[in-house]
Amino acid sequence: MHPLRTLILAAAGNDAIRRLVATAPVSRDVVRRFVAGERTADAVRVTREIAASGRWVTLDHLGEDVADEAQADQNVRAYTELLDALHAEGLTARAEVSVKLTAVGQKLDERLALDNASRVCAAAEQCGTTVTLDMEDHTTTESTLRVLRELRRTWPSTGAVLQSYLRRTLADCEALAGSRVRLVKGAYAEPEPVAFDGREVDLNYVRCVNALLSGDGYPMFATHDPRLVRIVAERARWYDRRPGTYEYQMLFGVRQDEQRRLAREGETVRVYVPYGSQWYGYLMRRLAERPANTTFFARALVSH
Numbered sequence: 001m002h003p004l005r006t007l008i009l010a011a012a013g014n015d016a017i018r019r020l021v022a023t024a025p026v027s028r029d030v031v032r033r034f035v036a037g038e039r040t041a042d043a044v045r046v047t048r049e050i051a052a053s054g055r056w057v058t059l060d061h062l063g064e065d066v067a068d069e070a071q072a073d074q075n076v077r078a079y080t081e082l083l084d085a086l087h088a089e090g091l092t093a094r095a096e097v098s099v100k101l102t103a104v105g106q107k108l109d110e111r112l113a114l115d116n117a118s119r120v121c122a123a124a125e126q127c128g129t130t131v132t133l134d135m136e137d138h139t140t141t142e143s144t145l146r147v148l149r150e151l152r153r154t155w156p157s158t159g160a161v162l163q164s165y166l167r168r169t170l171a172d173c174e175a176l177a178g179s180r181v182r183l184v185k186g187a188y189a190e191p192e193p194v195a196f197d198g199r200e201v202d203l204n205y206v207r208c209v210n211a212l213l214s215g216d217g218y219p220m221f222a223t224h225d226p227r228l229v230r231i232v233a234e235r236a237r238w239y240d241r242r243p244g245t246y247e248y249q250m251l252f253g254v255r256q257d258e259q260r261r262l263a264r265e266g267e268t269v270r271v272y273v274p275y276g277s278q279w280y281g282y283l284m285r286r287l288a289e290r291p292a293n294t295t296f297f298a299r300a301l302v303s304h
């Protein structure tokens with residue numbers, strides 16, 4: 001892993017740095033580039049705009065690693081409030097939600113996370129949409145896949161996320177190829193025994209693309225990497241997949257022109273839209289991905 005990336009991901013776990021960044025006035029401007037806003041109304045407004053441009057949305061209420069049951073409950077309520085608001089505006093045909101299990105209690109108790117995620121899935125179903133479980137660091141993978149299996153007994157459309165940097169992921173893709181799976185490279189600092197590095201991550205992404213496209217599920221290819229986007233398009237043709245039987249996903253604020261280009265070509269493009277006040281961990285992972293963003297952020301911090 002690039003040393004700068006390792007450094008930023010390490011800083012993400014440091015309390016002093018967290019306080020400095022979270023209270024710096026400039027942070028708000030930087031955050032606005034990657035986060036829709038703090039309130040449910042912001043999330044709904046951005047969803048409306050994206051839907052009007054012919055793209056789809058998945059919404060993430062920011063807040064991971066909760067410390068107690070009350071916080072986990074608050075996060076569930078944030079999702080149900082959001083789903084009701086989207087439904088009231090007729091937006092649930094275009095929008096689903098992404099949930100991090102650590103935001104609903106996974107680190108406290110897996111059973112609690114399952115119960116809480118079930119509440120979100122039930123609310124999503126009532127509003128005519130569905131849920132994708134985000135994937136976090138490798139210490140949570142087994143537990144997340146266990147919870148996913150339980151949720152799918154009642155809500156079979158619940159989506160999984162698999163990360164091509166993990167050595168285990170090709171086997172997971174093969175096991176889950178009949179269902180909704182979002183394929184990403186992976187955003188956490190992982191140790192060498194469990195994760196590939198550099199070019200190997202991309203090669204494994206392509207292996208997983210093949211595994212998912214050859215299955216009869218609904219793959220969701222989440223990447224901004226132009227080379228991988230080209231390979232997905234070529235592989236989709238090879239497997240005789242029509243647009244709409246798979247989709248592309250990109251993050252809010254990243255490569256918007258490319259999102260629009262793919263949508264114009266008739267592809268399904270879904271934008272991952274984070275919102276809420278707990279943006280710190282999310283922002284640090286975005287900065288770690290791209291040195292250009294880090295420079296922009298550091299310059300803005302210094303100039304204030």
Ligand code: FAD
Pocket residue numbers: 133134135136161163184185186187188222223224225226249250251254255271272289290
């Ligand atoms: P990178 O290797 O970061 O970049 C490759 C190339 O893409 C760059 O060289 C550049 O050409 C282009 N590029 C990248 N960023 C930009 C930019 N800002 N502007 C212009 N060009 C750019 N990770 C998880 O671990 N768990 C999750 O649940 C998860 N969910 C995600 C959901 C979505 C919809 C997306 C898009 C990502 C998600 N991620 C998740 C993050 C993912 O794992 C990667 O960290 C992130 O997408 C960066 O990898 P990349 O594939 O875009 O390519």
